[in-house]
Amino acid sequence: MIANIVKPGRSTRGVINYLYGPGRANEHTDPHLVASWDGFAPDPGRSADENAARAQLAKAMDLRVKQAGDRAPDGHVWHCSVRAAPTDRVLTDTEWAAIARRVVSAAGIAPEGDPDGCRWIAVRHADDHIHIVATKVRGDLTPARNWNDHRRVNKELIAIETELGLFKAERGDRTTAPRPTRAEKEKATRAGHQRTARERLREHVRTALAGAAGEDEFFTRLTAKGVRVKQRIAPSGDAIGYSVAIVGDRNADRDPIWFSGAKLAPDLSLPRIRQRLTASNLPHDEGTGTAPTPQRGPSFARRNAVATATQALDLLNSDDEGAAAAQLVGAGELLDALAQTSAALTRNELQEAARAFERATRSHIHAQRTHYRALRQAARDIIRAGPSLGRGEDGATSAMTSAPFCPNTPTSSSATWHRSRGCSRPQAAAGAMNRHGRGAEKHLGSVLTGRGRGVPAWWYWTR
Numbered sequence: 335m336i337a338n339i340v341k342p343g344r345s346t347r348g349v350i351n352y353l354y355g356p357g358r359a360n361e362h363t364d365p366h367l368v369a370s371w372d373g374f375a376p377d378p379g380r381s382a383d384e385n386a387a388r389a390q391l392a393k394a395m396d397l398r399v400k401q402a403g404d405r406a407p408d409g410h411v412w413h414c415s416v417r418a419a420p421t422d423r424v425l426t427d428t429e430w431a432a433i434a435r436r437v438v439s440a441a442g443i444a445p446e447g448d449p450d451g452c453r454w455i456a457v458r459h460a461d462d463h464i465h466i467v468a469t470k471v472r473g474d475l476t477p478a479r480n481w482n483d484h485r486r487v488n489k490e491l492i493a494i495e496t497e498l499g500l501f502k503a504e505r506g507d508r509t510t511a512p513r514p515t516r517a518e519k520e521k522a523t524r525a526g527h528q529r530t531a532r533e534r535l536r537e538h539v540r541t542a543l544a545g546a547a548g549e550d551e552f553f554t555r556l557t558a559k560g561v562r563v564k565q566r567i568a569p570s571g572d573a574i575g576y577s578v579a580i581v582g583d584r585n586a587d588r589d590p591i592w593f594s595g596a597k598l599a600p601d602l603s604l605p606r607i608r609q610r611l612t613a614s615n616l617p618h619d620e621g622t623g624t625a626p627t628p629q630r631g632p633s634f635a636r637r638n639a640v641a642t643a644t645q646a647l648d649l650l651n652s653d654d655e656g657a658a659a660a661q662l663v664g665a666g667e668l669l670d671a672l673a674q675t676s677a678a679l680t681r682n683e684l685q686e687a688a689r690a691f692e693r694a695t696r697s698h699i700h701a702q703r704t705h706y707r708a709l710r711q712a713a714r715d716i717i718r719a720g721p722s723l724g725r726g727e728d729g730a731t732s733a734m735t736s737a738p739f740c741p742n743t744p745t746s747s748s749a750t751w752h753r754s755r756g757c758s759r760p761q762a763a764a765g766a767m768n769r770h771g772r773g774a775e776k777h778l779g780s781v782l783t784g785r786g787r788g789v790p791a792w793w794y795w796t797r
Contacts, residue, residue: 335491336417336503337437339484342409342470346399347392349411349467353457354378354388365459369431371444371468375455395453398471407477410470412443412452414487417463419501424461431456433494434466440490441483443468450474511536511599531580531591535561536598539578540692543607544670545714547616549573552607562590575604601663601695610663614707616714632675635719639668639712646709664709666695671713675721 343349354365366379375394381387399406416437418425425433434456438444444451450473458464470478495502514522514530522530542555556563556578566575577592585591596603601610646661669691673684 335419335433335495335500337414337484337487337491338417339412339414339441339487342407343411343413344409346396346411346467346469347388349413350378350388350392353459353465353467354384357459362459365457366427367455368427368458368464369434369456371451371453371455379457391455395455395467395469398453398473398475399469402471402475405475405477407470412441412454412466412468412470412478412480412483414441414466414483415463416466416491419503420462422462422500425498427458429498430458430464434464436490436494437466437487438468440486442480442486443470443478443483452478512597531583532593532598534580535578535593536602536692537689539595539598539602540666541670541674541688543602543610544667544674545616545710545712545717546611547618547714548611549608551618552611562592564592573604599692610710614710616707616711632716632719632722635712635715636672636722639672639716642708642712643668660706661709662695664706664713666691667706667713668709668716671716675716675719677722 353362356362364379367375367377376387376390378384378387378391399410414437416433434454435444435446438451438454439446444454452468452470452472454466454468456464456466468478470480472478492502494500512532514532518530518532522528527534538556538559538561542552542559542561546552546555553563553565553576560581562579562581564577564579565573566577568574575594577594578598579590579592583591594603595607600606643665646665666688669684669688673681673688676684
């Protein structure tokens with residue numbers, strides 16, 4: 335079962351109208367009440383005068399809100415939907431009513447045995463889910479005590495799944511990046527983009543960070559990608575935060591739509607980025623930044639990265655959880671660097687692999703950040719060496735570098751590592767990345783087969 339607690343609202347009648355209405359796509363069938371705060375709330379779905387019953391129900395639920403006056407919360411409507419898995423049996427109204435009571439109790443809306451609990455209703459308009467709506471004013475006219483409600487509700491749903499023999503759903507572990515909203519998805523579709531502005535910005539920030547030696551370089555890379563950057567400056571003159579925006583992405587008032595780093599992903603806030611930059615302590619490049627010499631070109635950088643990735647695999651299989659978590663972060667940067675500089679033939683697959691693996695780089699385990707210095711340096715060397723042409727030795731070393739991210743190597747090990755710690759979503763991300771890594775390797779293999787004359791003998795020995 336999955337619970338979705340939405341942002342608090344201001345109109346009780348508006349939510350009731352939606353629940354008892356046809357739905358956005360006429361998906362609501364037979365809306366009716368399955369439970370309420372006292373068991374005697376009017377049910378518009380079973381009333382001869384539905385409109386009058388809706389008004390009566392909204393008035394009854396808003397009674398304490400009116401009594402509290404200015405003391406009532408600004409967003410006084412609490413709204414939570416609870417959905418069963420498609421494979422679950424169809425629950426009865428009585429079972430859904432019991433689930434609703436346990437949910438409002440766990441959330442702190444109406445704790446069991448508390449006579450001053452908030453007023454609430456549970457409405458069912460489909461076989462697989464219910465909506466629970468409450469007004470967040472208690473009987474003593476104080477606000478509801480529903481702090482951290484999402485976490486407590488999910489804990490209760492885990493117990494319900496076990497007791498009723500239902501499918502045990504995957505749940506977030508508070509390390510995931512915020513999902514794009516429905517409005518963001520629709521806007522991207524209208525503009526002809528496959529991904530939302532939030533998702534594109536997350537990738538821009540992540541790839542700008544790959545192998546960056548300091549904040550200045552990070553922000554310079556972001557600007558070079560065509561991203562609008564706005565830093566938040568403290569009175570001391572130091573940056574304390576940053577926001578990014580896609581050029582041309584504006585709201586109804588024609589203002590740029592900004593996203594802070596923390597709104598893109600938990601590990602992309604400025605403090606977290608600083609931790610990564612400071613702990614790895616990469617040397618800044620000297621000189622003018624001209625093209626590297628041939629012996630230090632793309633092939634050389636990739637050969638060094640292979641050895642580094644192999645060492646990372648050993649740490650990932652060790653008992654040192656902090657070091658292993660750090661290797662995942664560093665491996666993500668190395669893959670980002672490889673995707674940015676690979677030939678066009680494999681770039682799309684590697685970019686998809688990097689996007690999938692990005693989720694696997696975050697976990698609850700505190701990364702011992704000094705352990706990923708070698709991986710970050712390898713990523714930096716690849717980016718500084720420039721793009722690979724994808725043929726000859728460049729193609730061979732690109733394949734060798736991508737190979738550690740394919741089956742039975744760090745990616746598979748990362749999936750095992752997350753699975754052993756009960757982190758299902760990062761595990762799934764590592765598995766998805768595995769598939770794209772295989773695709774990239776196949777592309778490279780076909781190129782090398784067709785251009786075998788340019789491949790050095792040592793390439794075949796390594797395979």
